[in-house]
Amino acid sequence: MPHKTFLAFIWPSLLAMVLFIAVPIVSVAFQSLYLEHEQILIEAEACGPFGCTSEVRVDREAMQRLREEQPAGRFNGLGTYANQSHLATDDIREIVATSANFGEIRNRIMNLPFYKALVFTLAYTFIVTPMVIALGFVIAVVVNSIPAALKGPVIFFSLLPMIVTPLVGSLVLFWMINSRGILGAALQWVFGDPTLSLTASPALTWVTLFVYGIWHSAPFAFVVFYAGLQTVPQDTLESAMVDGANRLERIRFVVIPYLVPLATFIGLMQLMDNFRVFEPIIGFSAAASATSLSYLIYNDLRLSDTPLFGSAAATSMLTIVGVLILLTPVLRRNWRDFNRK
Amino acid sequence: MSEPATRKPLPLVTLSICFIAIWLIVAAFPFIWTMWGSFKVEGDFFSRADWMNAITGPATQLQTGGTFTLDGYYGAWVEQEFWRNALNTLIVVICVVSISLTLGTLGGYALARSGYKYTFWILMAALVFRAMPHVTLVSGYLLPFFQLNIWGYLPTTIVVLVAINQPFTLWMLHSFFLSIPKDLDEAAMVDGCTRFQAFRLAVIPVMWPGVVTTGLFSFLLAYNDFTVTAMLLTEENATMVPQINSFLGSTQEQGKVMYAVAAVVSAIVPLFVLILFFQRQIVSGLTAGAVKG
Secondary structure (H helix, E strand, C coil): CCHHHHHHHHHHHHHHHHHHHHHHHHHHHHHCCEECCCCCEEEEEEEECCEEEEEEEECHHHHHHHHHHCCCCEECCCHHHHCCCCCCHHHHHHHHHHCCCHHHHHHHHHCCHHHHHHHHHHHHHHHHHHHHHHHHHHHHHHHHHCCHHHHHHHHHHHHHHHHCCHHHHHHHHHHHHCCCCHHHHHHHHHHCCCCCCCCCCHHHHHHHHHHHHHHHHHHHHHHHHHHHHCCCCHHHHHHHHHCCCCHHHHHHHHHHHHHHHHHHHHHHHHHHHHHCCCHHHHHCCCCCCCCCHHHHHHHHHHHCCCCCHHHHHHHHHHHHHHHHHHHHHHHHHHHHHHHHC | CCCCCCCCCHHHHHHHHHHHHHHHHHHHHHHHHHHHHCCCCHHHHCCCCCCCHHHHCHHHHHHHCCCCCCHHHHHHHHHCCHHHHHHHHHHHHHHHHHHHHHHHHHHHHHHHHCCCCHHHHHHHHHHHHHHCCHHHHHHHHHHHHHHHCCCECHHHHHHHHHHHHHHHHHHHHHHHHHCCCHHHHHHHHHCCCCHHHHHHHHHHHHCHHHHHHHHHHHHHHHHHCCHHHHHHECHHHCCHHHHHHHHHHHHHHCCCHHHHHHHHHHHHHHHHHHHHHHHHHHHHHHHHHHHHC
């Protein structure tokens, strides 16, 4: 296809991606170097019938002038990255210098908002992803062995947790594990502790979120593995049987090696999706004990009084760096494959 | 499966049936439970006394006279005007799906047919874009959108969702078009068609299965999105999902949590219908990327 025709076909799509994905990334990088203007306060005398009082208020005109002069805000360089709510370099230096042992260093670093979110995001990504692959594989193997008439309905119900809106899915579970919901009450009964609440302790909240993540994504892994199982070469399976391999050995030495490429694919998709974990934290109202990088950005933009663009942008840049690190192996592999072609 | 070598021992069959039963309960029970509960009053769905109340509904009987009540739905759809949000969702979803499929088919076709090296780079860039957390992109939009005064409107959100959707649509349609033989459109071009005519006359008639599958996933992305819609829409333009989130804040205190439950069920039902009709396409779409990529 000549370049010109190619461009004629692809330009709308490219334009959309450049304008709304590439440019925003640049814009975020730019914003992260700036800070919002401080409010210019002036003291004004307000005189009424009962004498004069002086009050402090925001000088709108001066703010307007300042915004026109420097529309991006105050230049802050890499200051935002280093401050307390991001990498907190000074705090870490101090913590390392003044703490007695490793445990204390860890605990104190875990209190810094960025590291708290980073640790949760990484824990979520690297705990949920393998569990999803494992559970999805087991479901696929079992579903593959049941009578054909049952498969359709089973697949229908299995798809539900994945298709349903993450926020809605997490709310549904949240209401059930509520101490007055059915699961919450059941757990209290099982453990004989009427005050037990999954949302009260940070550790239990983390576990709840992990369980939600596995529940939400296992159907995806299941469907992919299930489709893969349909194409496992029967000859190899049969020859394994002739060689005396039992069921487990056949799965271990024939099916699993055959499905490894699919597992890599699921793993990649899951790494990308789990790294941006966000909705469940809102759905489970879990922000007090678990925050993710995405949640920090949302928090800066939406939940504070005035949007903290600089701070959100710095967190965004750090998140993007994280995504790129996660993606490097994939990109390297693709590049090798491409060069081989 | 009548050969003795493939016949399964009874314990294994029992075990797998049990496992499937447990998995089905885990996967489906929360939804069925919530749907059932949405027809009760709060005192039953969140019962302090006995979980059986949510099934039998004594408080619902006391407060409304019947064991089922539509109070939650009435509150959400009429009192809180949830229908507006449903309407917004409908507009957003229809526009996003049609626009992103139009752009995606054109782009995906070009990527599948061009043999130059830059297609690789475009696809790799799309992969990286696909991995970007949406919230980081939104933090890039907000300030420019405020300054241009286009924040809060449906069209802005639609355009943003289309763009965020593009990397995925491109990948999926690209691999789908690779499976359509090149000869088809080349034959048309030999017969004197231009590239566009070949695309329109030879490729479009055979591309619908792939387009339907991709469209389903675009639909899900637009329908399920919370990050973009929550940050880019004003309260009155909100779609269903952000509205459910704000129900949580505003109604939980007033003891109207059942409104949120009803709204949640209302948002789930279309997805139920979707899976019912398009189960095969969803399954094939999920696997398409895996098998080919």
